[in-house]
Amino acid sequence: MQLEQQNRAKPNSEGWLRVIGLGPGDPALLAPAARAALSEAEDIIGYRTYLQLAGPFRDDQRVHDSDNRVELERARHAFQLAAAGGRVVIVSSGDPGVFAMATAVMEALEQANDPAWGTIDLQIIPGISAAQAAAARIGAPLGHDFCTLSLSDNLKPWSVIARRLQLAAEADLVIALYNPGSHARPHQFNEALALLREHRTPETPVILGRSIGRTDEQVIVTPLAEVDPAQVDMRTVIIIGSSQTRIIEAAAGRRWxxxxxxxxxxG
Amino acid sequence: MQLEQQNRAKPNSEGWLRVIGLGPGDPALLAPAARAALSEAEDIIGYRTYLQLAGPFRDDQRVHDSDNRVELERARHAFQLAAAGGRVVIVSSGDPGVFAMATAVMEALEQANDPAWGTIDLQIIPGISAAQAAAARIGAPLGHDFCTLSLSDNLKPWSVIARRLQLAAEADLVIALYNPGSHARPHQFNEALALLREHRTPETPVILGRSIGRTDEQVIVTPLAEVDPAQVDMRTVIIIGSSQTRIIEAAAGRRWxxxxxxxxxxG
Known part of the structure; x- marks a missing residue:
């Protein structure tokens, strides 16, 4: 059965829940709708690093910060506050719909199966993702067919990730990689690099974008053969070019x- | 050789060029940086449908509208105006870096190979894409690994598109489809549907998002088996679920x- 959805209708309840994305961190890239939700909120929930980017907040606003690993608890807490009549915002980085809090909110809603949660005025406000922000800084590497993959094997087996990388490489898609692991846990990114080097030429342009839109922003362009895993941490988004991705050496030392x-x- | 890029440095020229995305069309989702560029521009260039969404403009601003098919000409015109000292904005819909004007700007820059163009202060300002906006309306279908593919065979052979679809389906990626063709040219979407139905179950959730964020917004959720190509045109973005994509039947007739x-x- 097909259904046209009108999830925007405001139900009969005072409370509401907005799941927002901060974008890459630069206020100039924050959607006005997200800014408005932050201003109207009574309760603001999120990982503390993101709350620092989202603030400052007023004295009449309650800020609930948390560790980054408790997404589902954060989502449940938000539903409880909204069901009790609160105006609640959950803060994500980037786009809340891309490897971020909107998914955890959906999981919490489905698992609870509570009509009081189901009738809450829930809106997800999209944002500019880290991959989009890094791409814009350097030109248009995502200008044609691309995929966005997470290298985290916390919640899925590495075999699924490896197979997806393999097929994306065969499809000659540009590949944006999230959650590349850390210096303490480098195996994911090392294995991904080895696999990609079997399919793409050593000269394939790779972009390492870190903290885009923040004061410590860094964008590195490197051939695939020279990517050093030590340059990559959990704040890095990696864009691997396709066979068609090109570098322009423009005037004044600039490259796109x-x-x-x-x-x-x-042929 | 690796290079850290500082493309933000302002070169010695009065003129500048900003490539902006309007996002899905709702001003509440337009990045403040894009709004500021529109306000500061002397010349504004774009497809006329997008210019209508971007306006109104002041009497002292020159608006250059055009047909949608002349991306490269539009990009060259923008460089010429900026090289002559103008403050120029090129308007795209969505994210200019995703199937939009940033790529044409790069093509124009590379082909011209003109130092006067290469030193222009060029910035690409990212935006929220149609797929992201449609996803946010309905929940978080792009919450995990996904790809973004164009079905247009104007500039690439259909065999490449079909192979990418095939591999993306095998990789069990969520698939966002752009440029599905029109009622006059339905073959791309028909062939894509046939291919996807070989790999995904009939119940796979499919989202048809049209004019998201505009007054005539429409979001349809349908099983893959029931997708009707007549529901799809060039303003529709299609999101095909993976084997894991789920529907929540929430209270009050809402679905996520x-x-x-x-x-x-x-297994």
Whole structure:
């Protein structure tokens, strides 16, 4: 059965829940709708690093910070506050719908199966993702077909991740990688690099974007052969070019990277 | 050779060029940086439908509207105006870096190979894409690994598109489809549907998002088996769920669609 959805209708309740994304961290890239939700909120919930980017807050606003690993608890807490009539915002980085809090909110809603939660005025406000922000800084590497993959094997087996990487490489998609692991747990990114090097030439342009839009922003362009895992941590988004991704050496030492719209006919 | 890029440095020229995205069309989702660029611009260039969404403009601003098919000409015109000292904005819908004007700007820059263009203060300002906006309306279907593919075979052979679809389906990625063709040219979407139906179950949730964030917004949730190509046109973004994408039947007739973070171990 097909259904046209009107999830925007405001139900009969005072409380509401907004799941917002801060974008890359630069206020100039924060959606006005997200800014308005932060201003109207009574309760603001999130990982403390993101709350620091989202603030400052007023004395009449309650700020509930937490560790980064308790997404589901944070989501449940938000529903409880909203069901009790609160105006509640959950803060994510980037786009809440891309490897972020909107999924945990959906999981909490489904698991609770509580009509009082189901009738809450819930809105997800999209944001600009880290991959989009890094891409914009350097040109248009995501200008044509691409995929966005998480290397985290906390909640899925590494075999699924490896197979997805393999097929994405065969499909000649540009690949944006999230959650590449840390210096303490480098195995995911090392294995991903080894796999990608089997499918792409050593010269393939790779972009390492870190803290884009923040004061310590860094964008590195490197050939695939020279990527050093020591340059990558959990705040890095990695964009691996396709066979078509090109570098422009412009005037004044500037370089741009983009993926053209055209694709050559198979020989 | 690795290079850290500082493309934000302002070169010695009065003129500048900003490539902005309007997001899905709702001003509440337009980045303040894009709004500021529109306000500071002397010349504003774009497809006329997008210019209508971006305006109104002041009497002292020159608006250059055009047909949608002349991306490269528009990009060249923008460089010429900026090289002559103008403050120029190119308007895209969504994210200019995703199937939009940033790529054409890069192509124009590379082909011209003109130092006067290469030193222009060029910035690409990212935006919220149509797929992200549609996803946010309905939950979090892009909450885990996904790809973004264009079905347009204007500039690449259909065989490349079909192979990418095939591999993305095998990788069990959520698939966001852009440029599905029109009622006059339905073959791309029909062929894509046939291919996807070989790999995904009939119940796979599919989201058809049209004009998200505008007054005629429409979001349809349908099983893959019931997708009707007549429901799809060039303003529709299509999101095909993975094997894990789930529907929540919430209270008050509301439904949400999301893709969980976890993935079952292979049997």
């Amino acid at each position: 990277v983009y993926t053209p719209r055209w694709y050559p006919e198979a | 669609v999301y893709t969980p973070r976890w993935y079952p171990e292979a």
